[in-house]
Amino acid sequence: MPERRLLFEHIDVPGIEGIDVYEREGGYRSLRKAVKEMSPDDVVKEVMTSNLRGRGGAGFPTGRKWSFLPKDGRTRYLVCNGDESEPGTCKDQEIIYRIPHLLLEGVLTSAYAIEAEHAFIYLRGEFKGGYLRLGRAIAEARAKGYLGDNVLGTGRRLEVTLYLGAGAYICGEETALLESLEGRRGMPRLKPPFPATSGLYDLPTVVNNVETLAAVVPIVAMGGAEYAKLGTKESAGTKLFSVSGNVRRPGNYEVELGKVTLGELLNDLAGGPPAGHTFKAAIPGGSSVPFLPPDKFDTPLDYESMRQAGTMLGSGGVIVLDDRASIVDTSLRLMEFYRHESCGKCTPCREGTMWLEQALRRMVTGDGRHGDLKTLEGLMAHIDGQTFCPLGDAAIAALGSALRLFRGEFVSCIAAQDHPLEEVAQ
Amino acid sequence: MNAEHLEEAKRLLTAFPGKSSALIPILHLVEDEFGYIPEQEVEVVADLMGVTTAYVEAVLSFYSLFHRQPTGKYLIQVCRGLSCHLCGADDLARFLHEELGVERGGTSDDGLFTVEEVECLALCKDAPVVQVNLEYRPRVSKDDLQRLIAECRQGVAQHA
């Protein structure tokens, strides 16, 4: 099952992080085409036609999101979400570090499309190296007239500002990101108003993921209609999948949506499980989605199929576990993460993740109690759909599915600690 | 802050459409210079920004990359994200703790190393991953770490 490389087409070309090589490989043609030959609306139309959906996790149609901007003459901003903190996801990182000009071109082209003169690229604080690389890329592009006060002689102004976060997963959530970008604690904002009407500095703002904006480059180059032919009707185009965990060839793989199954990705592209082991389960969309057991590995990788299979495509961060991994231990590790990253604003997420973590830790460290499964389920029911932002739901997605799919493991974990098996199972 | 950083901080005050945005970049400057955010610098930053020290503390304490206590010359961050966890991150952390005689988040007696376990660094394909002063090292083994420690120690010896 081959990869289909649009974003990664030139990623292995030596020196592609520099502008000369990038240009030689056809770089900045889309931006040139957009600003010279197309109106901003033309570009939006191409993106609409392409059926591109946001690659940050929620899969919201990008063209539609852009169309929500009010036409009231206020300054607009484009914000590129380079927070990439979803466990198991490392695709944006590779774009940023290895082919920074692709991102920059995507950002500039998209800013032009939505008529924003100023774009921000928000990077998670740990991407200091990426920050420096993008900084160099911006300087190079400025020298060549791709941004600045007179983009490619068109008289248009496009500015890009880099912003380095400081360590907080929640800042990937778009409104928390905006808070952070305004120099505050990264706590999500109340919606409405949505960023499209009142975002950065209270002005209309579009927030898009790194991969989403990078995809605008091939869309403009090939035309939206061509792009839409890739993938499936609802899940168009190519998508990057990060494969990690217990697998032989972890890495980022770009495939057409819906044309490859999870199993094909894991076995054919990523080399299958380590020698002598078998896959036990995978989380296909970053740690915030439910587990899939191996008997569902034949599900095609697209938004709809994944949903039907009881999980989500999410960010495309595929974490795979082999038969050595303990589900209870994995659940604990994930809950520690969410507990650590909960911003603390709302009660169910703040207190619920802590409570869940403590209960899971007891199980793992040999102090599981009779009734603990009920407690876990009760706690999840009190979080489910009741938190301020989606982090709460994200925190329980994997655990909820683990309890359904691998209940026996939880039961025996507690029973091993001197409790009668049947009672615990209740 | 040293003169150069102060200069940069002042530039940052007007580098964004809203002044408030300068706070986090300025705190990065402080963290870079001192390896943490010393108390007196909180005041300097608050004055620069025209906000209360409580406000500065509120912001900086939200973010895990800002430290309130001094850190070693080398900040070693062991990723314990699920992917790295599955690939043996725990062993690496334990190894570092023992080798350097530090607790979680602690700093070695010689002031050279601080070892932190951190959440997913978005380098999962290269698990297990360690960052040293925010520079990442893919697929590290204990041997790699041993070498790294030696290099760091030597680096200091050379500087001396």
Add this chain to the structure above:
Amino acid sequence: MISLTIDGREVQVEPGTLILNAARQAGIEIPVFCYHPRLASVGACRMCLVRVEKMPKLVPACTTPVAEGMVVRTDTDDVMQSHEGVMDFLLSTHPLDCPICDAGGECELQDNAMRYGSNQSRFAEPKRHLKKAAELGPMVELDQERCILCLRCIRFMREEAGDPALTLHERGNHTVVDVAEGRTFDSIFAGNTIQICPVGALTSRPYRFKARPWDLDEVDSICPHCPVGCHMALSLRHGDVLRIQSRDSDEVNWGWLCDRGRFGYGFVHQGPRLTRPLVRRDGEQVPVDWREAIAVLRRGMTGTVGALGGGRVSLEAQYLMRRWLQEGVGTAHVDHRVQPLTAAIPPAQVGRIDDIDTADLVLALDVELLQEAPVLGIRLRHVARNGRKIVSVSARRDMLDMPHQELATQDVAKTLRDISRGEGEIGQAFLRASKVLILWNGRGQAISEAIADAHRLRQGDTYTMVVGGLANSYGAEAAGLVPGPSGLDARGMLEAAAQGELDGLLVVAQDKRDFPDQELLEAALSRLRFLAVAGFVPSDLQERADVVLPLTAWVEADGHFVNMEGRAQRYFAGASRPGEVWEDWRLFAELLDYDWDYDRVLEAVRRDLPELFAADRRTGGPAPRGGYVGQPGTIVAASIFHKGVMPDPLVQAIVPPPRIFLAPDRAGALHLAEGHILEIGPGKAEVGVRPDLPRGSVMWRIGLRGAGRAVAVLASESGLAGKVK
């Protein structure tokens, strides 16, 4: 109007109403923690989730506005479970120290737990250990373990008080509320956070362990400290005021008080009080009965006499006082304006506090809001936030603490005239604005006239409020405690006395510190034949009196204060009276030989001063002339944060040390610099140099004792030697 149904009931509400309030209007209670009617909703605690038909998830009633045809249920199983969940979560970390918690009995967590919690918390993990009994500041104590992170305190400080002194620290389940490292919570609005904290996390240090709420009597009252007239409630036990809380009022103070108001009651029970009438005999003040004291007063107030003060007593007392002076004594020398004040009633259309909400231009003339009418600042901050314009017109800078424009001028009256003629950007805004509100500190005849002209020049809504003066200065003026046509004003009376041309003087509820010209006061006191002092607390003025008449403090009697918008506001007796004090009005009723009870007095006041009780109180009077401004070249600023006539052990902690400010040239001439200390007798004042003061001038705050003396010494200049440190 929008129609919706809540739990099957048809409800009609204004568009934009939150589901929560629509339900309340229909008598359906939805539990909340983070919601507070005076704060912007955050939707953080998740206690108020309800089911709305066609919505996939439960929605927060505190952030979701109603929509036409909406079908809301607050009583479904999933809603109940959600309540239980939030209660479980909150109680999981909350300590079980209710029996010793000051909030016990009025704790929203406790109340909601009874109604909405499950019977038993399933939390079997260890609880967290955080700061307990931390003294954040002079008034406020914090128990982080009890905090439920509703963010009310933080939102109040940030959004309403404009001072993020309290913030969140750390993240997630480590999040705590705190002040900055090594700082104290010294905002003058700090006390509000105690009242809005739904649990016992922020508690009052003065009130600590004093009482349980069910033992308390509540009595409605009005704040006696500044002309805003905040609505407050006294909590009393056995006639003792144990605490004061804000009463919510749309018109006046919303839900807030400043700490002067909230904690400024200590003088009533704790301070020394005047409890018995005193008469001077052979140089000694000796206790006498009221009958005798009245007789001495009557005798003393013959010949050429005058009366000063009255801005701190009830409208009822002011009314009878004026009548007695006019009808009984027959003098026109009367003035309530002992503190610097030209007029408490502006010479034109009187503004109302709620005009702040709708004015699109607010001109503040020499107004230092945080010092003279703090709570208004909270309201004015909303003007700034809503993009309407506030301009401070003054020589001095930083007069207001919310975003505003500054128009620096040495001559406020002239600048106001320029503005009213449409000069400059602000002049244009002045003419264009659909509604203009002028705030004025009430000082300066020229400004008063310029205001009158501004009103004439502008078409449309233009209003003025005087934010200076005392709690009942407006009442005093309305009741007629200003010099008659041939009468002397306050300064005139003192000058006459100093010349030996005044025989007797009655001073009502004023302290020496109230007088801006200490030298003149001294000169006057030394020549007076007869001094009568009526008031509630002993003072250095009362020590000089020939007769002393002890009156009730405001919590001990019924009465009205008339606030800066001309609103007569009723306060009620609650506290028991010490010794033989009389109601302030009764003194004058007695002098008039009226055998009246309170109702009878009130009836007369209402009959003779109906405009103070009318719904539309918009007409101002002609500005009285004169007043009392201190020596030339001094700017006497007023502040309610001082230790004057209502000294207060609690408020001491938030009263700043005395400072006097000099214009740079004046400081230079005197060889004084920032930080120098002037030691004058027992008093001390620190020197500050302010470039924004007019050339040659000195500024000080009334009530700060050392400062007044320092100014007196500066005036003589020669006396400075050896007094500077």
